[in-house]
Amino acid sequence: MPVLDVRDLKAYYITDRYGRISRVRAVDEVSFQVHKNEIYGIAGESGCGKSSLLKVVSGLSKPPLRILDGEVIYKFDDNELNMLSLKDDKQRRQLRGTHISSIPQASMNVLNPVKRIEKSFQDFVSVHFEINNKAQFNEMVREHLSALGLDWDIMHAYPHQLSGGMRQRVIIALATILKPDIIFADEPTTALDVVVQRGVVQLIKKINEEQHNTIIMVTHDMAIHANLCDRLAIMYAGKIVEEADAHTIFHDAKHPYTTMLLKSLPKIGDESERESAPGAPPSLVDVPPGCRFHPRCPKATELCCKEEPQLIEIEKGHRVACFHEGGSR
Numbered sequence: 080m081p082v083l084d085v086r087d088l089k090a091y092y093i094t095d096r097y098g099r100i101s102r103v104r105a106v107d108e109v110s111f112q113v114h115k116n117e118i119y120g121i122a123g124e125s126g127c128g129k130s131s132l133l134k135v136v137s138g139l140s141k142p143p144l145r146i147l148d149g150e151v152i153y154k155f156d157d158n159e160l161n162m163l164s165l166k167d168d169k170q171r172r173q174l175r176g177t178h179i180s181s182i183p184q185a186s187m188n189v190l191n192p193v194k195r196i197e198k199s200f201q202d203f204v205s206v207h208f209e210i211n212n213k214a215q216f217n218e219m220v221r222e223h224l225s226a227l228g229l230d231w232d233i234m235h236a237y238p239h240q241l242s243g244g245m246r247q248r249v250i251i252a253l254a255t256i257l258k259p260d261i262i263f264a265d266e267p268t269t270a271l272d273v274v275v276q277r278g279v280v281q282l283i284k285k286i287n288e289e290q291h292n293t294i295i296m297v298t299h300d301m302a303i304h305a306n307l308c309d310r311l312a313i314m315y316a317g318k319i320v321e322e323a324d325a326h327t328i329f330h331d332a333k334h335p336y337t338t339m340l341l342k343s344l345p346k347i348g349d350e351s352e353r354e355s356a357p358g359a360p361p362s363l364v365d366v367p368p369g370c371r372f373h374p375r376c377p378k379a380t381e382l383c384c385k386e387e388p389q390l391i392e393i394e395k396g397h398r399v400a401c402f403h404e405g406g407s408r
């Protein structure tokens with residue numbers, strides 16, 4: 080049973096500059112399902128549409144990002160609702176308060192510098208939950224921090240007194256205090272050094288185990304996905320090009336783009352040189368015809384330059400969009 084079912088989602092940045100309309104095809108016919116209690120990763124180079132996809136799915140998109148088509152269905156208990164048909168901000172906020180929560184990109188700098196962390200917690204919680212009783216609030220925060228292995232003392236600190244890694248943990252603690260069913264995390268480890276990254280990855284795992292919730296994790300960093308995710312979608316130029324369980328992605332990837340991404344990863348004992356992905360992703364204003372990856376693909380044929388391969392299931396749970404892997408038009 081999926082908790083999130085995204086169908087044929089299409090969202091473009093549409094801007095009008097002096098009568099010249101530009102369309103950035105950031106999310107182009109994207110479909111995927113996420114199941115209860117799993118950690119679902121979304122990977123791909125910068126600019127491929129990961130953050131835009133998260134914004135639309137979590138109900139945070141705003142102009143110039145426009146939703147042109149598709150459905151975003153959430154299923155909680157026996158309740159089913161389509162995020163895109165919610166009429167107003169109030170309904171969206173309600174859904175976000177009770178069921179879903181986001182850790183946005185570059186969020187560790189959003190803590191108010193002149194407020195102690197405790198005040199940020201009070202402000203966040205009071206938006207969704209009435210705090211009548213300070214002792215009860217303190218108890219709730221204390222329990223949550225202790226479950227996450229964080230020290231109560233951080234509540235009295237100002238953001239600048241905490242390291243970047245600690246600020247990111249505070250943001251994660253904030254985003255999870257109301258025990259949401261689904262958490263969207265956008266590059267939560269990107270600004271941190273590798274040692275601190277490990278702590279943040281462990282924290283996310285712990286939340287998933289303790290709260291039995293679902294986590295959708297976006298990062299361009301394949302090493303983080305390898306350590307964290309149950310299943311993984313690879314995005315290229317606004318589309319999902321491959322999706323499978325993490326083991327299959329790392330050991331039996333089929334899409335040439337996935338293979339290219341993995342080649343840039345270091346492996347213990349492997350002395351051969353790392354290869355960075357050659358070429359650059361296309362502009363999403365002017366996407367190549369056919370398979371969007373064909374200009375960089377070592378396997379590209381005439382068909383790939385003309386027709387667009389669909390994302391199809393080649394074995395159970397493994398979807399690929401490539402003519403060389405049984406892809407269809």
Ligand SMILES: Nc1ncnc2c1ncn2[C@@H]1O[C@H](COP(=O)(O)OP(=O)(O)O)[C@@H](O)[C@H]1O
Pocket residue numbers: 092103105123124125126127128129130131132143363
């Ligand atoms: N406000 C905006 N207006 C126009 N284009 C945008 C805007 N924000 C992002 N984009 C473009 O949308 C595409 C996808 O961006 P984004 O979703 O941020 O990618 P990612 O998170 O994978 O790095 C990029 O080409 C980016 O330049």
Ligand SMILES: [Mg+2]
Pocket residue numbers: 129130131184265266
């Ligand atoms: Mg991003």
